[in-house]
Amino acid sequence: MENNDPSSLRKVYFDAWQKEQEKLPLSPLEAMIVDVIQRHPEYHPIFDDPKNFHSLQDEKFQLDHNPFFHLALHVTVLEQISANRPGGIRKLYQQLLKKIGDRTETEHKIMACLANVLKYSFERDEAANEQLYLKAIRRLL
Structure with a gap:
């Protein structure tokens, strides 16, 4: 997730969630992302429909209401704790x-x-x- 392009970063979250829904193997990072999304049911409607990726890929969220920023902070903290x-x-x-x-x-x-x-x-x-x-x-x- 070194790419700073919001669309690419958001795709990582959508792809991880879709892989989980299809019961496909997850990388450690994807498993972390899925765990965080699972603990945030308010975000499930965003990720449950893959078509949302296309409609949200350029969406400009207010920082304090940005689900992707929120999830990224979770992942960052979890990676910090792990390391x-x-x-x-x-x-x-x-x-x-x-x-x-x-x-x-x-x-x-x-x-x-x-x-x-x-x-x-x-x-x-x-x-x-x-x-x-x-x-x-x-x-x-």
Whole structure:
């Protein structure tokens, strides 16, 4: 998913969902995407009809109402936890999950921290600060 073209990125989500519906084997990334979509039934109508891809491929969503951005944040957080990068995020996730008790809600809290750090870095035209990100997650504990 290194391509920054929104249409190509959206296609990855549609393709993963369609493969799941057809019971075809999924790559690890596709399995992660399907898991996140399954936990968001409000997005199922988007992905259940493959024709939606063509009508939505150029759709301009408001950032806070963009299902693809939301899913991408989930995938990013899950990949960070899997790789424990930034260092310590896996332990923080486990502690927060224990406190909250719900995987999706825990990810949403971390995603909010990530989005804030990304916004902060974008506004300053600098790289995202991993320490600020981890500090924000720690404050949730």
